[in-house]
């Protein structure tokens with residue numbers, strides 16, 4: 001999620017990239033990756049470029065690059081989304097590929113639950129979500145997707161061959177929660193369908209990071225705001241995996257050593273209105289705080305207020321789904 005504080009509504013690039021490696025995405029197969037490896041497609045961060053870094057196979061690119069095709073057909077890469085979901089838009093980024101970018105690209109999507117092997121995936125039913133479109137070199141191509149179905153995999157087609165730096169697949173998470181039936185789970189986690197739907201400020205790093213899997217390895221893998229000068233406070237809103245009762249909240253300031261918030265509070269919203277889940281509570285820098293939440297009602301959204309600013313590495317809201 002990019003600045004500014006009030007992004008335009010429905011800008012799909014503000015939704016999380018469901019294919020991101022950090023969320024568990026994987027490039028499970030590709031027709032070819034002679035020049036540069038397919039895994040680069042879903043790496044976090046902007047693609048880098050160092051000129052004249054020629055290795056034994058040619059210039060080294062931060063992207064997926066196939067060899068010059070001498071037979072009919074086209075190249076493709078198959079991506080498993082880290083979290084299944086509704087795809088709202090795709091970005092095909094040819095950053096730094098000039099003279100060797102594909103002439104055109106298209107994107108297809110499929111829904112295959114379980115653990116399909118690459119061969120099984122290729123035989124799946126694929127739906128075109130981005131029609132074959134011309135590409136330019138060294139450019140981000142932004143394609144909105146109107147199809148509202150849930151998908152688990154996408155396939156990038158490069159016509160006829162060439163290099164693509166990144167493939168971003170923005171959307172809303174829709175995992176299958178049946179496996180959690182009768183169990184507690186992190187209702188905020190992106191992998192369980194939690195989604196940050198609003199935030200006051202995303203200047204340094206994305207608020208989606210607070211619901212990402214695992215621990216943040218450094219400050220940029222968490223959410224960080226600017227220094228606030230107006231007397232207010234920063235906040236974000238998490239839409240939970242479903243209506244649920246939060247029983248344990250984890251507020252993690254790890255890696256925020258000199259810029260951790262001084263305090264935080266949690267407010268739930270649900271069918272019964274607004275409920276204070278955690279009153280304004282003092283936080284320490286660089287610490288994973290855990291708080292029991294007693295007797296809360298079922299809520300669908302939780303607002304996390306931090307005072308006055310700073311950011312958080314992670315927010316975990318463990319609880320049970322309300323039937």
Ligand SMILES: NC(=O)NC(NC(N)=O)C(=O)[O-]
Nearest residue numbers: 035057058059060061065100
């Ligand atoms: N990785 C490469 O060297 N690719 C290309 N060549 C240069 N110089 O970038 C190409 O497609 O021939």
